[in-house]
Amino acid sequence: MQRTVRLVAFDLDNTLYDEGLYFAGAFKVIAPRLAAKSGWDAARVEERLHATLREKGRHYHHLFNDVLAAIGLDPQADLAGVLDVFRAVEPQIEPFPGTRELLADLRGRYRLGMITSGMQRVQENKIKLLGIAGYFEEIVYSSTLPENKPGRLPFERLLASVGVAPAAAAYVGDNPLFDFRGANELGMLTIRVRNPEFDATSVPPECDGRIRIERVTDLRGLLLA
Numbered sequence: 001m002q003r004t005v006r007l008v009a010f011d012l013d014n015t016l017y018d019e020g021l022y023f024a025g026a027f028k029v030i031a032p033r034l035a036a037k038s039g040w041d042a043a044r045v046e047e048r049l050h051a052t053l054r055e056k057g058r059h060y061h062h063l064f065n066d067v068l069a070a071i072g073l074d075p076q077a078d079l080a081g082v083l084d085v086f087r088a089v090e091p092q093i094e095p096f097p098g099t100r101e102l103l104a105d106l107r108g109r110y111r112l113g114m115i116t117s118g119m120q121r122v123q124e125n126k127i128k129l130l131g132i133a134g135y136f137e138e139i140v141y142s143s144t145l146p147e148n149k150p151g152r153l154p155f156e157r158l159l160a161s162v163g164v165a166p167a168a169a170a171y172v173g174d175n176p177l178f179d180f181r182g183a184n185e186l187g188m189l190t191i192r193v194r195n196p197e198f199d200a201t202s203v204p205p206e207c208d209g210r211i212r213i214e215r216v217t218d219l220r221g222l223l224l225a
Contacts, residue, residue, distance in 0.1 A: 007169040014193075090125075099217065119143060179192070
């Protein structure tokens with residue numbers, strides 16, 4: 001690699017682990033609770049949750065609102081309880097194969113950071129369940145900032161916190177809609193891990209990763225060769 005990289009920062013969901021596992025585990029807990037309130041069968045509620053997720057995608061912010069309305073419950077009255085469960089649920093999730101070892105090896109050569117969007121308590125819960133917090137010097141929860149990804153501010157906040165210039169930093173993510181624009185504008189190296197959800201998504205170059213890899217462990221060939 002021609003540039004000198006000192007900091008490697010990561011997205012979380014679908015970059016380091018399969019976020020679908022978190023949704024699936026949460027739905028198994030949420031569905032019976034909604035079934036008891038709505039009179040729907042729990043299996044039907046769970047399938048409605050999965051169907052809405054498939055239709056709208058993992059970054060849709062009104063999934064639970066839509067499902068509550070579809071099963072005859074009031075989103076204004078019942079959403080808070082659903083979100084409380086979603087924030088604290090403890091499904092069995094693991095990093096993608098080889099990711100834990102990759103992070104350990106990268107930490108021996110680089111400073112590591114993370115920028116993750118989504119509700120802070122949910123993201124904190126995922127990181128705890130994955131057992132990976134210790135690999136990262138700094139974690140930025142971008143939803144808590146005045147500007148979320150893909151804007152510049154989360155990247156600026158991370159770079160300032162660790163004292164690394166953009167030209168000496170890389171950002172690794174999977175989502176061309178949210179992960180790369182701000183990092184590209186700052187001059188960071190951006191690396192896009194393939195997520196099949198976006199195979200047919202067309203984005204302008206400024207919103208895409210400069211480098212594409214098939215899986216996150218392919219970083220070994222780029223950063224540890």
